């Protein structure tokens with residue numbers, strides 16, 4: 375409520391912009407609902423985007439709000455995806471049960487790996503997160519009988535959602551289902567970051583030494599954030615398995631960990647809507663550049679990273695905010 | 708004063724940085740309600756001593772007791788819960804968060820609502836009342852919504868104190884609270900300290916002798932990590948060795 379950004383709003387009361395802050399996101403949610411009706415051909419792509427937004431949102435809780443930068447977030451996404459996939463092949467293929475299980479397993483993986491890794495921070499943590507994800511990736515690669523190894527889990531089909539809605543070939547059910555999950559996750563994350571717990575995470579991000587000196591159990595606080603983030607990443611992974619009916623080794627890869635981090639940074643970390651902006655931008659750019667030659671895309675990715683870190687540290691949303699603020703100042707003078 | 712049990716005590720407290728003994732065999736006691744100052748030349752080990760008390764640093768040997776309990780192995784956060792509060796010589800705040808949020812974080816930890824995940828922080832009325840009361844006490848109400856980093860340094864020093872007072876410490880350690888505040892205004896610090904409950908023990912470190920002598924009932928002089936002398940302000944002012952150190956400080960540093 376009283377952040378730097380909002381303080382600026384208080385200083386520069388502009389009825390239009392304060393309203394836009396609330397109305398624009400609402401319009402976006404409504405517009406998303408209309409995609410299967412007005413652009414049916416894009417529904418499967420839109421589902422992919424929704425899942426990635428959910429994944430990036432889970433990462434935002436760590437990177438943006440707690441200041442934990444990880445290069446192993448795919449480990450948790452993959453844990454959710456493999457849990458859903460393996461369960462569907464062996465136990466039950468009910469979408470909700472497998473999704474919840476995916477969340478639970480990812481949360482558990484997050485709890486176990488996090489309780490070791492979070493004793494460190496900064497670069498040491500970054501390296502450990504990378505190592506943990508590598509190990510999980512290798513484990514899945516070797517356990518071919520369970521995971522399908524390099525081939526992944528093929529032909530994973532799921533029962534109709536709530537016993538009613540089939541996962542149709544046009545992908546409508548998949549889309550509305552993943553959008554509903556994203557919306558629920560968004561509401562949850564928004565609650566959490568606006569709670570005293572969420573504020574304390576920001577305190578840790580800003581100055582963990584001071585947090586310790588006001589009696590905050592930093593380690594447990596960061597671990598809690600890590601587990602919540604893990605569960606949401608696991609949900610994204612499980613959704614991915616359900617809507618593509620396939621689990622690939624890539625879902626545990628460094629590449630995916632890196633991609634989701636870039637997406638978040640591109641949109642703007644620590645802003646709740648950064649994931650919503652960064653993921654589509656990233657995926658469109660990828661689509662555009664990789665069409666002719668995948669090498670173009672790697673170059674493009676490099677350029678994006680370079681430009682973002684050097685010139686636009688707050689991501690696209692940060693840029694928008696800065697422009698608006700300077701316009702507001704100019705207008706008042 | 709010495710009739711009551713000490714609230715804070717160290718026995719043989721020693722700390723090395725490499726081969727250098729920065730805290731040397733310090734026996735120190737502080738009683739409830741006491742107003743104590745520690746003075747000493749730059750690099751005497753005053754901040755290190757505070758860090759050993761607060762648990763930021765572990766001693767090489769010796770013990771720390773808080774309220775009679777041996778807290779030597781206890782984490783910083785646990786010592787805070789037992790009633791220790793400290794401020795930092797170099798301002799340590801949450802720079803991008805508003806002044807109110809800075810204090811709220813401390814109030815939330817102290818009142819045990821910081822684990823609240825699902826209720827919005829803004830709806831914690833009772834805690835915010837306390838935040839506003841604290842801001843009023845240190846005279847920062849007018850800048851409550853300003854990000855901490857946008858305050859002038861002197862006012863950041865006051866926020867530093869407010870954040871620590873939010874913890875309702877039984878023992879308050881102030882590491883040069885007036886550093887960065889113009890000497891002409893250091894009385895603000897004194898008047899804030901005057902608003903504290905009388906049973907709080909306060910340990911003040913400062914180079915501003917005027918402030919120190921007006922504040923303290925007793926003064927401890929720390930030189931090269933060890934207690935050189937301890938006494939009432941009058942005794943310290945009359946002490947030959949202390950005068951030598953303070954008058955010939957450059958000589959001493961060269962030695």
Ligand SMILES: Nc1ncnc2c1ncn2[C@@H]1O[C@H](COP(=O)(O)OP(=O)(O)OP(=O)(O)O)[C@@H](O)[C@H]1O
Nearest residue numbers: 724725729747748749750751752753754755756796
């Ligand atoms: N982390 C550290 N590693 C090595 N040496 C240190 C460290 N911290 C402090 N020192 C050294 O220990 C000595 C005491 O430092 P300390 O900061 O405790 O002094 P001080 O009395 O607070 O000084 P000042 O009045 O300047 O604040 C100094 O010589 C300092 O250089």
Ligand SMILES: [Mg+2]
Nearest residue numbers: 753754755796
């Ligand atoms: Mg010092």
